[in-house]
Amino acid sequence: MRYLESRLLLEATQVGRFTLEQNQPGGSKLPESDREDMEVFLSYIRQLMPVLGSDLLIPVAQPLAKQQSGGTLFCRMKGAEGRGHRTPDGFVVLHGSTAVLQERQSAKRWPYVLALRNKLIADGTLVQKDAFYRFTRDVEFSSPSAAASVIEGGSANGLIEWKTQDGRVLRDLDEQN
DSSP: OOHHHHHHHHHHHHHOOOOOOOOOOOOOOHHHHHHHHHHHHHHHHHHHHTTTTOOTOOOOOOOGGGGGGSSSSEEEETTTEEEEEEEEEEEEEEEEOEESSSTHHHHOHHHHHHHHHHHOOOOOOOOEEETEEEEEEEEEEESHHHHHHHHSOOOOHHHHBBBBSSBBHHHHHHHHO
16 A cells, blocks of 8 residues: 555656645555556556546646647736646646736636635645746646636636737637637
8 A cells, every 4th residue: 555655646746736745655665566566556546536536647738739830828917927728628827827916806706716716826836926926837727718717817718818929819729720
């Protein structure tokens, strides 16, 4: 069990999707044959976790090939700038992006936005630096709109808020593909 715990914590730390409170397991020294058996169990765990709804061991996705033609997308508001790209499961905001500090009035009508921002602040993903929040790691959101809402501090349509460097909106890029 210690061997499996050690390997799972190591993989979860490498993926970096969540902040782990305990990331130094005791581990266990096993003979090679036993380690191979445990690796088989580990492969079963990797297969089963997504089925159970856990994405703990799934790396944040890379950009979709069809979106690479637009390059990195930007979401800007009041000096804050988010950088990100589409993924098969949603939208990733990249490490170092910024978000506004103040929530807008529309955030009160959509409690999801406030809850999501507060969760990211609580787990250390969004930290206040100067006049903005800064992303401390890449974060995958369920949609471009969810990502834009966190950056803008209120309700946002991600299909028109995310733009290429030359100003083309995400909706237009989707229509081209």
